[in-house]
Amino acid sequence: MGLKSTLARDDSKIFSDGRIAGPMPWVIAIMVFLTILASAAGVAIAASASQNNETLARKMTVQILEEEPIKRNNQRTQIVEYLRKLPQTESVTPLSDADIIQLLEPWLGLNEDTAFESNELIPLPAIIDVQMKVIADEPLRIQMLSEMQSIAPSVRLDTQESWIAPLYDLMRSFIYLIFALILLLAAATSATVVLAVRSALDTHRNTLDIMHLMGSTDSQISRLFQRRVAVDAFFGGAIGFIFGCLTIWFISSRLNNLIAGVVSQISMPWYGWIILALIPLLMGILSIVIARWTVRGAMKKIL
Amino acid sequence: MQTVVNFENVGLRYGAGAEALSGLSFKLFAGSFYFLTGASGAGKTSLLKLLYLAHRPSRGMIKMFGEDIVTMPRDRLPGFRRRIGVVFQDFRLLNHLSAFDNIAMPLRISGIEEKDLEGPVNELLSWIGLADRASARPTTLSGGEQQRVAIARAVIGRPEILVADEPTGNVDPEMAVRLLQLFAGLNKLGTTVIVATHDIHLLREIEGAQMMRLKDGQLSDPTGSLKNPAVPLVLNN
Known part of the structure; x- marks a missing residue:
């Protein structure tokens, strides 16, 4: 059995104190807290994006821009029939005139009483919501448009992708930003550990010199520091994790009270909690690795 | 007799300064007892540091236990250090x-x-x-x-080499003799003992001890000024 086991088991007989340096656990707690919040936001946004992306990508809207109401209604009926016969469609929902008027009301001030009158002044399009079974690729869309144009020359086919894409680009940018933020927090944690370990190396310089001259190996000495850093890092990580989760719970409950619909769309998936639980663990492991690297680097400078 | 330490033309320089030790060549044998003497600044502590592997020499070759410790990878040195007991001048x-x-x-x-x-x-x-x-x-x-x-602390591990820097400097004469007897006892068990001291009287306490005398970083002429013919000097090779 070497020093590795003996000193690791009873290193209180080597160093005068049990910790590395005063503020390190609290700095790590803050870093873990911020990382938890950033990760929660990232996971929630990513989950929301992936959850809604496919559903929305399978949606299309058909518009018939025919001015003549009777002709427009006939074309709508034929196109609905055509769409329902397609094997790739899951559901076809023609919007009633009342639905369309309701949609346009905020912009045009229409209501059911004035609709018919207005309809003559401002022609309203016929709108059909189409939910596909799969995401319609471009050849399918071209084929559908072509066949619908033979029924109604003024038909337009819009995918949800066209208006949702910028939103997803924004969400993706947020995710990249959060990822960069997490990397920065990890780097800041590493720097904190390096500074704390260097400080501890200076504090225990005499002890380390004596141990070194008595035949301690670099691994044995670094293990003493790793143990202390591990204690501090996991302590700080636990504090940061608890406060991070409490903050997420608090924000979620406030948002839930405010706008339940929105929150349900950006809620944390089950695996998000596992990711959050791994953060203090990963921060602890990172701290241990950095401590080992720092001590061994310092020890190599002496014979 | 087995050689445990072999210095060949060893020099030690701290930074860009002059050599603290220069042209040292000698052998130390297993189970022997050596006194290292010399005036303050002669290089006794520097020589001891080479012996307990706190430094590598600036030049020359040092073999300990038959292995070249000058070119030895540093990860092998701890194993050698465990075979050496050290009594520091300032206790540490x-x-x-x-x-x-x-x-x-x-x-x-x-x-x-x-x-x-x-x-x-x-x-x-x-x-x-x-x-x-x-x-x-x-x-x-x-x-x-x-x-x-x-x-x-230095002797508890039964080291093969014991290096002591002024080990009796702070003890009364009676305790000094007792400590030397301890060293002698270890020496009889096969430990090679090197004691740096100013106290020339101690040299008479250990029968068969040899003397290394340093002057200006070099082993001095064996016919030098020390008047203790009972103690043979370690000769330059």
Whole structure:
């Protein structure tokens, strides 16, 4: 059995104190807290994006821009029939005139009483919501448009992708930003550990010199520091994790009270909690690795 | 007789300064007892640092236990250091540890189980007359007591080479003789002992001891000024 086991088991007989340096656990707690919040936001946004992306990508809207109401209604009926016969469609929902008027009301001030009158002044399009079974690729869309144009020359086919894409680009940018933020927090944690370990190396310089001259190996000495850093890092990580989760719970409950619909769309998936639980663990492991690297680097400078 | 230390044309320079040690060539043999003498600044401590592997030489070749330690990878050095006991001039005890724990440290470093530590450490504490001070911190011990703890720490691991820098400097004559007897006892068990000292009278206490005399970083002429013909000098090769 070497020093590795003996000193690791009873290193209180080597160093005068049990910790590395005063503020390190609290700095790590803050870093873990911020990382938890950033990760929660990232996971929630990513989950929301992936959850809604496919559903929305399978949606299309058909518009018939025919001015003549009777002709427009006939074309709508034929196109609905055509769409329902397609094997790739899951559901076809023609919007009633009342639905369309309701949609346009905020912009045009229409209501059911004035609709018919207005309809003559401002022609309203016929709108059909189409939910596909799969995401319609471009050849399918071209084929559908072509066949619908033979029924109604003024038909337009819009995918949800066209208006949702910028939103997803924004969400993706947020995710990249959060990822960069997490990397920065990890780097800041590493720097904190390096500074704390260097400080501890200076504090225990005499002890380390004596141990070194008595035949301690670099691994044995670094293990003493790793143990202390591990204690501090996991302590700080636990504090940061608890406060991070409490903050997420608090924000979620406030948002839930405010706008339940929105929150349900950006809620944390089950695996998000596992990711959050791994953060203090990963921060602890990172701290241990950095401590080992720092001590061994310092020890190599002496014979 | 087996050679445990072999210096060949060894020089040591600190930074860009002049050589603290220059052109040292000698051999030390297993089971021998050596006194290292010389005026302050002659290079005794520098030579001891080379012997207990705190430094590598700036030039020359050093073999210990048959292996070249100058070019040896540093990860192999700890194994060699465990074969060398050191008594530092300034003791270098760890003030946050008790006398017991200071003495036990080399055994802990060597991986000895806690249950196997107590016997040898307590035995040595009794021998140096500090059995009742086992739990005392070094700062509460007198200079002589600290020195005895430092010596006990150096010898507890039964080193093959014992290097002591002025080990009797802070103890009374009676204790100095007792400590030298301890060194002599270890020497009889096969430990090679190198004691740096100013106290020329000690040289007479160890029968068969040899002397190394340093002057200006070099082993001085064996026919030099030391008037102690009973002690043979280590010759330059």
